[in-house]
Amino acid sequence: MFPIEQIVRFKYKYIAKPFLFRRDPEDVHDTALTLGKTLGKSVLVKSFFCFCFVRHDEMLKQTVCGISFENPIGLAAGFDKNAELLNILPALGFGYAEVGSVTGEACVGNAKPRLWRIPEEKSLRVYYGLKNDGAEAISARLKGKTFGFHVGVSIAKTNSPATVETEQGIADYIKATKAFRDIGDYITINTSCPNAFGGEPFSDPVRLEKLLKAYHALHITKPTFLKLAADLTHEHLDQIIELSNTYSIDGFICTNLKKEHGEKGGLSGKAVESLSDDMIAYIYKKVGKEKIIIGCGGIFSGADAYRKIRKGATLLQLITGMIYEGPQLISEINRDLIKLLKKDGFTHISEAIGKDVL
Numbered sequence: 001m002f003p004i005e006q007i008v009r010f011k012y013k014y015i016a017k018p019f020l021f022r023r024d025p026e027d028v029h030d031t032a033l034t035l036g037k038t039l040g041k042s043v044l045v046k047s048f049f050c051f052c053f054v055r056h057d058e059m060l061k062q063t064v065c066g067i068s069f070e071n072p073i074g075l076a077a078g079f080d081k082n083a084e085l086l087n088i089l090p091a092l093g094f095g096y097a098e099v100g101s102v103t104g105e106a107c108v109g110n111a112k113p114r115l116w117r118i119p120e121e122k123s124l125r126v127y128y129g130l131k132n133d134g135a136e137a138i139s140a141r142l143k144g145k146t147f148g149f150h151v152g153v154s155i156a157k158t159n160s161p162a163t164v165e166t167e168q169g170i171a172d173y174i175k176a177t178k179a180f181r182d183i184g185d186y187i188t189i190n191t192s193c194p195n196a197f198g199g200e201p202f203s204d205p206v207r208l209e210k211l212l213k214a215y216h217a218l219h220i221t222k223p224t225f226l227k228l229a230a231d232l233t234h235e236h237l238d239q240i241i242e243l244s245n246t247y248s249i250d251g252f253i254c255t256n257l258k259k260e261h262g263e264k265g266g267l268s269g270k271a272v273e274s275l276s277d278d279m280i281a282y283i284y285k286k287v288g289k290e291k292i293i294i295g296c297g298g299i300f301s302g303a304d305a306y307r308k309i310r311k312g313a314t315l316l317q318l319i320t321g322m323i324y325e326g327p328q329l330i331s332e333i334n335r336d337l338i339k340l341l342k343k344d345g346f347t348h349i350s351e352a353i354g355k356d357v358l
């Protein structure tokens, strides 16, 4: 391991984490956002972070749906909901980030408390309820700006009784999508937020088709991915894959949070890892490289990332691993991925995709 990563890992584990994990999780999240926003303004800090955490390696570079990614590790939707961290995230080694989920209207989210740590499961219970500044404000924040990497936008429907009916829900997605027509590099349709009024109605194939039809009619030219619920059956996935062909969807993010019967919110991290792994493998078996799979759920190490790639993921996303392991994790994963690829005789990441499945 590179010495600076080792030092940061040690300090995070023994100094920062014990202190942070005693505080309220949402307060810590808010502090991280404020700190990240402030640090992102300093050229000096960014240069230092880049020196510590950014490695360029041809083995990890990929062009996916016309977008060139320096490395496969992205920040998953939900950490930078309002697109405030995009100046600092590339300096932590991320290859891209997904902001949001952004909804048609601004939303304060569910009542607090709405975020809990479950250390014994290396997981978080999330019940934010799509808190965000809304499509208008967030698209204005991004307009005309470029960052050191590519930015995706996760679109969901406003968490409100006014969007529970299918038609109103679709209108809300469409409003948010229109705001980002020319902003951001790709769009993710989050069909699967478990924390909103009316549950996740767009996980249902009949309603999903209505949504995709309306989305398709907008003739969005950038890549579009569907973020999938963690607990979809194979039959359900088959129907979604079929819809993705009809409506020109480029790929899938596997997966969102894991729902638990009778519990508020959904679980991230290790609690969702195996569901994510299984779904990646299932979809890859069905579609091969026809669609892009973005693996998300429980990535805490280079080995976790590599396993998802071998199951069929082209790109990856994470949040919880960074919270449990520290901000050096992204750099460590990229470094370890290179080692693991070389160990298995690969010269480029693309050669390893789906190797354990086909």
Ligand SMILES: Cc1cc2nc3c(=O)[nH]c(=O)nc-3n(C[C@H](O)[C@H](O)[C@H](O)COP(=O)(O)O)c2cc1C
Residues within 6 Å of the ligand: 076, 077, 078, 079, 081, 100, 101, 115, 124, 126, 128, 130, 154, 190, 193, 227, 255, 256, 257, 267, 268, 269, 270, 272, 296, 297, 298, 299, 317, 318, 319, 320, 321
């Ligand atoms: C605090 C938090 C907030 C989240 N909010 C969203 C969200 O707004 N939209 C979304 O699509 N997923 C959201 N997620 C789910 C993550 O994007 C991801 O699918 C899930 O956490 C699994 O990845 P992980 O194990 O690396 O955290 C959230 C996750 C966390 C931990």
